[in-house]
Amino acid sequence: MLKTFLIGIKDVRLAFRDRAALILMLAAPFVLTVGLGLVTGRFSSNTSSGVSDIPVIIVNLDNDQLGNALADVFNSADLADLLEPTSGSDPEAARKSIDEDKAAAVVIIPEGFTKSIIPQQSDFANGNVVAADPVKIEVYANPSRSTGAGIVKAIVDEFLSRVEEARVSETTSIEQLIFSGRITPQQALATGSAASQGIQTTSPASTLAVKINSSTANGDAVKFDALAYIAPAMALMFLMYTVSYGGRSILAERAQGTLPRLLVSPTNTAQILGGKVFGIFLTGTIQMLILIGASSLFFQLKWGDPLGVIVLVLAAVFGATGWGMVITALARTPSQVASVGTAIMLIFGIMGGSFINLEQMPSFVQTFSKITPNAWALDGFTTLGLGGTLTDLSAPIIALLSMGSILFLVSVVLFGKKNLVQK
Amino acid sequence: MSAILHVQNLVKNYGDFKAVKGVSFDIEEGEIFSLLGPNGAGKTTTISMLSTLYTPTSGDATIGGHSITKDPMGVRGIIGVVPQDLALYEDLTARENLIFWGQMYNLSGKSLTTRVDEVLEQIGLTDKAKDRVKTYSGGMKRRVNIGVGLLHKPRLLFMDEPTVGIDPQSRRAILDTVKDLSKQGMTLLYTTHYMEEAEELSNRVGIFDHGEMIAIGTQKELTQQVGEAETLILHVGENDDSEALAKTLKDIQGVQQATAVDHEVSIVCAEAEDVLAAVVTKANDRGIKIRSIDIREPNLEAVFLHLTGRALRD
Ligand SMILES: Nc1ncnc2c1ncn2[C@@H]1O[C@H](COP(=O)(O)OP(=O)(O)O)[C@@H](O)[C@H]1O
Ligand SMILES: [Mg+2]
Numbered sequence: 001m002l003k004t005f006l007i008g009i010k011d012v013r014l015a016f017r018d019r020a021a022l023i024l025m026l027a028a029p030f031v032l033t034v035g036l037g038l039v040t041g042r043f044s045s046n047t048s049s050g051v052s053d054i055p056v057i058i059v060n061l062d063n064d065q066l067g068n069a070l071a072d073v074f075n076s077a078d079l080a081d082l083l084e085p086t087s088g089s090d091p092e093a094a095r096k097s098i099d100e101d102k103a104a105a106v107v108i109i110p111e112g113f114t115k116s117i118i119p120q121q122s123d124f125a126n127g128n129v130v131a132a133d134p135v136k137i138e139v140y141a142n143p144s145r146s147t148g149a150g151i152v153k154a155i156v157d158e159f160l161s162r163v164e165e166a167r168v169s170e171t172t173s174i175e176q177l178i179f180s181g182r183i184t185p186q187q188a189l190a191t192g193s194a195a196s197q198g199i200q201t202t203s204p205a206s207t208l209a210v211k212i213n214s215s216t217a218n219g220d221a222v223k224f225d226a227l228a229y230i231a232p233a234m235a236l237m238f239l240m241y242t243v244s245y246g247g248r249s250i251l252a253e254r255a256q257g258t259l260p261r262l263l264v265s266p267t268n269t270a271q272i273l274g275g276k277v278f279g280i281f282l283t284g285t286i287q288m289l290i291l292i293g294a295s296s297l298f299f300q301l302k303w304g305d306p307l308g309v310i311v312l313v314l315a316a317v318f319g320a321t322g323w324g325m326v327i328t329a330l331a332r333t334p335s336q337v338a339s340v341g342t343a344i345m346l347i348f349g350i351m352g353g354s355f356i357n358l359e360q361m362p363s364f365v366q367t368f369s370k371i372t373p374n375a376w377a378l379d380g381f382t383t384l385g386l387g388g389t390l391t392d393l394s395a396p397i398i399a400l401l402s403m404g405s406i407l408f409l410v411s412v413v414l415f416g417k418k419n420l421v422q423k
Numbered sequence: 424m425s426a427i428l429h430v431q432n433l434v435k436n437y438g439d440f441k442a443v444k445g446v447s448f449d450i451e452e453g454e455i456f457s458l459l460g461p462n463g464a465g466k467t468t469t470i471s472m473l474s475t476l477y478t479p480t481s482g483d484a485t486i487g488g489h490s491i492t493k494d495p496m497g498v499r500g501i502i503g504v505v506p507q508d509l510a511l512y513e514d515l516t517a518r519e520n521l522i523f524w525g526q527m528y529n530l531s532g533k534s535l536t537t538r539v540d541e542v543l544e545q546i547g548l549t550d551k552a553k554d555r556v557k558t559y560s561g562g563m564k565r566r567v568n569i570g571v572g573l574l575h576k577p578r579l580l581f582m583d584e585p586t587v588g589i590d591p592q593s594r595r596a597i598l599d600t601v602k603d604l605s606k607q608g609m610t611l612l613y614t615t616h617y618m619e620e621a622e623e624l625s626n627r628v629g630i631f632d633h634g635e636m637i638a639i640g641t642q643k644e645l646t647q648q649v650g651e652a653e654t655l656i657l658h659v660g661e662n663d664d665s666e667a668l669a670k671t672l673k674d675i676q677g678v679q680q681a682t683a684v685d686h687e688v689s690i691v692c693a694e695a696e697d698v699l700a701a702v703v704t705k706a707n708d709r710g711i712k713i714r715s716i717d718i719r720e721p722n723l724e725a726v727f728l729h730l731t732g733r734a735l736r737d
Contacts, residue, residue: 006526010512017514257510261571264474265527266499421476 003267007275008282011249015242015283024241025287029234030294033227036234037299040226053084054148054359055103057094060087064114070137070159074107082151095140101363104148106140107156113137117163144366145359147229147382154386227301228385229357229378235291236316236374237349242287243317243324244341246280252334260421273415277408280324284317304384308393312384316377319400322407323348323373329414348372376400427452427579427610428473432482435468435634442468444634445482450579450612455605457621458614459723460631461735466614467507469631470581473612474504487578500529503577507584507614509568513557517548517567520556521574528575538574545603546570547596562593569600579610586620598623618723618735630727637730646721649729652679655690655702656717663711671709675701684734691725 015021060071074085086103088094094106116135139156141149250273253259262272292309295301303309327344331337349355351365352374358366369375380396426449435443443465450456458466471477473484475495483490489497511520521539525531530538543549546566551559556567565585572580582601586594601624605611615621621628622642630638630645638645646652659665665683672681672690677698680691692698695718706713719725727735 003527006523010515010523013519014512014514257506257508258512260476261504261506261510261524262527264476264499264502264504265524266496266529267527268496 001271003271004274004278007262007272008278011246011276011279012282012286014249015245015279016286021242021245024238024245025283026290026294028241029238029291033231033234033295033299036230037227040230052081054082054105054145054151055084055086056148056152057086057088057097057103057106059089059091059094059106059108061089061091061111062109062113063111066114066117066163067109070107070109070156073155073159079155091138098140098142101142101144104142104145104359105152106138107152108138108140110135110137144363146379147357147386148359150383150386150388227295227299228303229382231291231295231299231301232303232381233349233354233374233378235288236320236352236377237345237354239284239288239317239320240323240345240348240374241341242284243280243320244327244337244345246276246283246321247324247328247331248334248337248341249279250276250328251331251337254420254422255334263421269420277321277325280321281317284320285313288313288317302385303381304387305389308380308384308388308390311390311397312377312380312393315397315400315404316373316380318404319373319376319407320404322404322411325411326407326414329411329418348374351375353378370399371403373400373403376403425452426450428484428486428612430473430482430484433469433472433479433484434481435465435472435477436480442634443472446634446636447482448629448636448639450610451626452578452610453605453608454626455601455611455613455624457625457628458612458631459616459618459621459628459727459735460614461616461733464616464631465634466631467583468634470504470583470612470614474502474581475499500575501578503572503575503580505569505572505580505582505585507587509564511556511564511567511571514555516553516555517543517559517570518552520567521570524571525574530575542570542573545573545600560590560593562589562596565589565593565597566600569597573604577609579612580604582611582613584614584616586615586617616735618727621723628723630723630730632727632731638726642723645723645726649691649721649726652691652693652721652725652729653695654719654722654725654728655692655695655699656719657688657690657702657706658714658716659686659688659706660712660714661686664709665711668706668709668711671705672702675705678702680728680732682728682732682734689724689728689734691728 015025056074058071058074060067062068071087073079074083088106091106091108094103094108097103098106113135137156137160139149139153141153143149250259253262253276259272263269292303292313296303323344324341327340328337331340351369352358352372353361353369354374358369358375358378361369376396376399380393383392383396428450430446430448433443433446434441446465446469458469460466468477472479473486473491475491475498479492483492485491486498487501489501491498512523515523518539521542522535525535525539540549543552546569548563548566548570551563556564559567569582569585572582585601586597589597598620601611601613605624613620613624625642627639627641628645629636638648640648657668659668663686665686665688669681669683669688669690672678672688675698677694678690678692680689682689690698690702699716703713724735727733
């Protein structure tokens, strides 16, 4: 155990002393983040967004004040770039178009929604205001477009929390609330706990209801920042470099004689390989944390829930390390690992959504992307960027951990057949 | 004296190629034992098996009572290995390398740092300890390479051609270190293709060729085997055909062997004076100008020549 740790530390030290590695681990993703940030106009305007034209279907069966107000939010000019709303009348047809991947989410505002919230005269008479049971708004999300769906849910959530805030405090009438502009699209597009509802929200238990969300209720609203997509995308792409660099070092140590030297010391093979894997894992984690720290510091980028970020980083690096090990186990020479590693870095970068949002890619790419750590982790970082927390990350984390575990098993089998002593 | 190393019929095949063909020998506690043989003789392969890196095709060896095949971990704790090719982390400093390798040999804490300082002193790199190994000269790297093998004070140290390709000064320093280690009680298995090193260092020498131990003993025992032969060395001109000369010299009565390497012809004979006149005449007949003549007392080169018909360095 101790030796495994010591070998890993040694590898981290070596990686951070290698100038070429430093350029690719840290400088390249940072520079590309800045470059792509400039292209998307992140640094010239604060309102631009990494995602755009999210197709959303609004089924307004309420047709009353609040329902119309929510529909107006979705159709407002402020959100015109971000959303591509269409209105529908048939909830079933709308759900079907989600199942056919034609939209990111459906917002169904049921009949009687406004009435269930705005107190009626009779309720005042009964002193029955708070007890009124609100009719629930349903957001039917497309699991393969979780970013878009997350944003839609965030908007609905923000809207509902404003409504609830007003309803409970009873300091402002609902009409005043809406027409005075207190519910604006700007506020609505907040990092609510909306994205936190997981992927499927159509089951009754998780159907959104009017509720107070403390983080959004006190107005701590953050716009979805283009960099919140670009920065993790670039970091994840170059994480693939780091894991293949680490894998390459196993074969490089074999060639330079330090691996045979380790093998004749009183250290067993499991400790040695474990140490190499640990070194890759540690290097990748440090790389990610440095990049996250740098973008927070220099661009004021908010990555979201710190615990979620850390756990997601660990899971992503674990999944990526699995790929690094498999590439190494299949290659014969260090330079083969380097070239295959670079190819995989680029392919995974593109297929995993590092350059183009996956939601704008054909469905076979979206399917393929599931084998990349990039896609899962990017999905997780988007969720966090939209205000989600660790509890909302179960899908990407489970996927990344399973990916890593399976790939480790594969690499152990492959390494078993490999000659560690000689080229 | 008891044997610290006991080798029984060790065989290593690389596919069809037989690199080591059933070697047996013992090394006594406290001695310097040299494996002398030309490149490709199988020295490194033998050391690799003894240090548990390669599994023997057949045969076995025990080191301090531990079998290299059945108890490799037991063997690893008591041996030190200085590989033929440098095996260091060039981006770490000498000190960092020694610390890391010391940890791999289960040293830690204060005893590790004291030991690292001692070894740095011993290899003469205390002043340069904080420089990265990649900034070192070849000789300095070789010394770090040796230092790594000494950290845990092994009972038996394998040194595989530790002086190849370095300047005479570093070479001298290394040979002196080897003698010091021996004085401190360490047992050494030293491989080389330099006859002079084997002669200077070893208590006993094993002569290795084509995967076989063709002779073993003290230098004296070995030279006696070749029958007190002497070697006559002719230095000839650059344009002279030394090969052809060597061939004709073999015909002279009393000449046991004659071989040519570059512009040197080595002639093994019982008594140099008896053949000298005939040798000079033959050379004159062929129009070859002799620049100088050396007479060497029987040495390991002669033994090798006698046993194989070839010079050690070719
Ligand atoms: N891994 C290997 N595969 C095939 N042949 C090898 C291998 N290693 C060494 N050999 C061959 O085995 C012979 C002995 O090599 P080696 O033990 O390195 O000799 P030495 O150390 O005496 O120079 C050489 O002919 C060499 O080419
Ligand atoms: Mg060798």
